[in-house]
Amino acid sequence: MVDSKGKAGPPPSRGAAGQIKTVAGTAGPASRSRAVLTISTGPHAGRVLSLRRGEPLSFGRAEDCTFSFADGSLSRMHAIVVWVGGSWVLKDEGSTNGTFVNDQRIAGAKMLNDGDRVQLGLELAMRFSLVTPEEEAALQRVYDAAMRDGLTGVFNRKHTEERLDAELAYAVRHGTPLCVVLLDVDHFKRVNDTHGHPAGDEVLRTVARSLQGTLRTEDVLGRWGGEEFLILVRGAALREGGFMAERLRQALAAEPVRFEEISIPVTASFGVASLDCCGEKRDRATLVSIADARLYQAKQSGRNRVSTG
Numbered sequence: 001m002v003d004s005k006g007k008a009g010p011p012p013s014r015g016a017a018g019q020i021k022t023v024a025g026t027a028g029p030a031s032r033s034r035a036v037l038t039i040s041t042g043p044h045a046g047r048v049l050s051l052r053r054g055e056p057l058s059f060g061r062a063e064d065c066t067f068s069f070a071d072g073s074l075s076r077m078h079a080i081v082v083w084v085g086g087s088w089v090l091k092d093e094g095s096t097n098g099t100f101v102n103d104q105r106i107a108g109a110k111m112l113n114d115g116d117r118v119q120l121g122l123e124l125a126m127r128f129s130l131v132t133p134e135e136e137a138a139l140q141r142v143y144d145a146a147m148r149d150g151l152t153g154v155f156n157r158k159h160t161e162e163r164l165d166a167e168l169a170y171a172v173r174h175g176t177p178l179c180v181v182l183l184d185v186d187h188f189k190r191v192n193d194t195h196g197h198p199a200g201d202e203v204l205r206t207v208a209r210s211l212q213g214t215l216r217t218e219d220v221l222g223r224w225g226g227e228e229f230l231i232l233v234r235g236a237a238l239r240e241g242g243f244m245a246e247r248l249r250q251a252l253a254a255e256p257v258r259f260e261e262i263s264i265p266v267t268a269s270f271g272v273a274s275l276d277c278c279g280e281k282r283d284r285a286t287l288v289s290i291a292d293a294r295l296y297q298a299k300q301s302g303r304n305r306v307s308t309g
Helices: 133-147 157-174 188-195 197-214 238-254 284-300
Strands: 020-022 034-039 048-051 057-060 079-084 087-092 099-101 109-111 117-120 124-131 178-185 220-225 228-234 257-259 262-264 268-274
Touching: 034 133, 048 133, 087 099, 124 133, 157 178, 157 220, 157 228, 157 284, 178 188, 178 197, 178 238, 178 284, 188 197, 188 262, 197 220, 197 228, 197 238, 197 257, 197 262, 228 238, 238 268, 268 284
Parallel strands: none
Antiparallel strands: 034 048, 034 124, 057 079, 079 087, 087 109, 099 117, 117 124, 178 228, 178 268, 220 228, 257 262
């Protein structure tokens, strides 16, 4: 095995089943006790993937991977990273488009060194780093500042659009279902006018927390603007998207928002659209436009309801 500096190193030993048993290597300065992969390309650029010792961490496009990506060039189970014998080891899982370290395709396992460039498939590029807890937290803050809405903590409009484009391209290419849910907090202006803008801010924060607590980990939640949120539901057709929206509607209506000594009832209206609703024009503008029209229909029909067409 050859490391990123061209020096020969000991190959990982394997048991009868071909599993890694031990790998010799350096883990970096003692203070750099954390390991991260920072994504450098695509809609996830800047995202920090924290590696933790224990169970192997898997990468691929399957939803049950530890880190799942809507990237058609990835295999369903593309690669794993595991802590073995004092080092982090990257192992290709028989992927179609390959796993690369410092631009060289690997076969089997490869020990990772601080600063190594990792690429999975044709598009997903990352950098492996050994960091202190403080450095890891700083990297995460930079990513959050660029991708997150400052008030609610969910993804901002720009990043949500980028994720939507990536998920759409994947779904169209592979013929998989995709659903968008657009929701609007009912009578939000009345909340601001009656209780003030700090109360309105607390309503939006509480709505975001409630939505995040109900959604699956693979779903994408973003603040679309004002009191509107957009949810990207992977692998779901219109029927499943409608069921999810109804669960979200019920969850929001069940618990009023507490602000200081005030209890504020909150409901929301939902519009749901799937790729199957788009006909031949299967792009972001068409999909969101259909969801928006159905949201308007829900509000015109009395609010606090879900419209799927």
